[in-house]
Amino acid sequence: MDALRGFAILGIFIANLASFSFYNGNAKVVSPYMVDGWDYTMRFLHYMFIEGKFYSIFSLLFGWGIALQFKRGVAKGIDAFPIVRRRLFIMLLLGALHLLIWVGDIVFFYALLGFMMLPLRKLSNKTLLITGVLLILSPIALYGLKMNFPILNFPAEKLFETQRHIDTLFYDKMNQEKFMTVMHEGSWLDQLKLNIAAFFSRFGYLFYVSRISKVLGMFLIGYVIGRSDFYKNLQEHKRAVYAIIALGLIVGLTFNYFLASYMSSDKSGEYYGLQRSGWYLTIFYALGVVPLALSYVGLMMLGFQTKPGKRLLLVVAPVGKMAFTNYITHSLIGNFVFLGAGLDMMGQVGPVYFTLFGITVFIFQIIFSTIWLKFFQYGPIEWFWRSLTYKKKQPFRIIQNTTPSA
Template sequence: METNAPIQNHEREIFMDALRGFAILGIFIANLNFLSHYRGSDDAIGPWLLKGSDDAMSFLHHMFIEGKFYSIFSLLFGWGIALQIKRGLAKDVDALPVIKRRLRIMLLLGAMHLLIWIGDIVFFYALLGFILLPLRKFSNKTLLITGVILILSPILLYWLKMTFPILNYPAQLLYQTGDNVSEQLAGINDQTKRMDFLEHASWFDHLKRNIAGFFYRYGYLFFVSRIPKVLGMFLIGYVIGRSDFYKNLAQNKKTVYWIIGLGLLIGLPANFQLAQYMSAPGDAYFDLKIEGWYETIVYALGVVPLALAYVGILMLVFQKTIGHKVLLLVSPVGKMAFSNYLMHSLIGNFVFLGAGLGYLGQVGPVYYTLFAILVFVFQIILSTIWLKNFQYGPIEWLWRSLTYKKKQVFRINSNQ
């Protein structure tokens, strides 16, 4: 199936959808550690907890999943913005007003998702999208250098917070605000009450508590320096989209091989060490200990290279007949990624919270990984069937309709 001709736009869109679907599977597995409220193998009592195997699976998650898939999703976000701008230029239309309106709708939808689950990334991406837009004016070289600097910057930022604790004040303020709001709205003021709340609260009580969750979420994002990490990937993705790197893959294969080679050479040992630090007892990272700085270093050096290696491998796989067919199966999930991402939160809440099935803390990494894969297979089937009848996923349709201030055609072969 390989060709030296430029890749057609339709094929590029299918690949991006497949990559997006691949990314949300990894994000779901990573998020299940929080959605399931898994407490670690020391409390391993129950049919869905496997002490030794859960520890091993958790290590593999840290090594191969932690950070890699939100990095890919961030890359795709910047890539997508670049393509929207290019399409506007091709039609001699200023795409910026529509993009900005699209980002504002993202803020609204992300805020609503935060009320369902505090781990939302949509609101965060929309905020950073407004920062990306003015940066687009710089050259590709400048954007790539800036992206790399931003991705590595948490090393310096963590050291500064270790040395000057006052710099952690924004995160502390957000955490404290979260505590105050949580106590006022949900009556939670310690860990014991929190667990009791998760086990016995109603859905409405959870919604109220998630208002406080907004402050916890952004306190966490400030603490872990997620802003420069994600913005850096936005910039790299923007360059990929603007330069037509993937469209001209045949001419760029040598670069892809270098990205894969260096990504594996640097990424695998760095992420192995990252998994060692993340699996160690204690909480050195959040206590601003020296081990936390070492963890930050290997994270910065390892996560993005390995994520880019994943992308490069999938680029090459997609050019092969068998790989193309396999990724084609995944692409419907990515085409309606927002709807499927929201579904993950709804399913996670229903399965694990006491207001639902109540499997809170009762499922370890082995079984929740299998659970994620089963949900993903279900989403492949559901998304494929859905897109045979509808133009977009339900959330994508709402997003698009609000963006263009006009009800979009929803059903295939329909004017309604």
């Protein structure tokens, strides 16, 4: 799980760098960090192989992790429900703080959906799997319904309207030009104000793209994997893993090619205008993203069964063990490098260079996390989260055995 989580953290960071950097392929920007042609190709590859896949893996791992917490409770003869609920509540608070730093946070959102998942956990594995698949496919029907009944988009529109209202409280007559001026020239306090307002637009976006059902569906599938011990009996389930990989690659790559072609053509206006082509995008996303994400997981499961694969994957495992700390670090780095209050590289770095930047940061995180975990049991944020969850200061340092051998 740590290896998978580490792998997912890299993909999420690279995907988020498109937002951190404010890259706009249509803008005519002269910069040494823009590479004509290659940037377009790299962005296409992002859409095809990264877009949505890694938060899907993270969602799967989230449900998987909650299942393991309940199983540990059963093994210890205790009711894990209060602990899990408290863990989600602390996660919610930490996510709220992170939203003030990076509006693209997923922690707050995951904690909310975690509470939604808890009542469903007692359903059978079969029911959870069917429900999960239906939830993942449901955006296709939801988008079609919104095309015909726009009132269904009221929650998203109300949240967008609230964001605009708060913006005008902080800055008179906020528009796109003024927004970009604040992003380039504003202080960290200005960024905080924008993030407070953007909290509402963030959740308006999540409502609009039906992210709730997608993520909750992956939670349920992950919960089944964790509860059923599927991952512990890969020899027994090898045929199923091969089928998941094959189906994921065939179906996933096909629809992700369509997804990448659509997103590269810059038709976002049609999607947000509830036009028929936007419905096609929803189909490409629903049938492409999750199958390919599951094939990634299957490939890593099989790779972990081999000595070279296990050795390679264990290299990234420390990053996954400190996933929360590393995820927050990405936000701090992204803000410092790209925002005007920092190095002000916003809009000057294209996909080729910000991908290389993301990989470089990840390599440093592998080194740092590996060294850190030689001396400490958890990452700093993980330790804080765990201590609050159990309402008791948790052991932090690893006590080295200095007793001389006989």
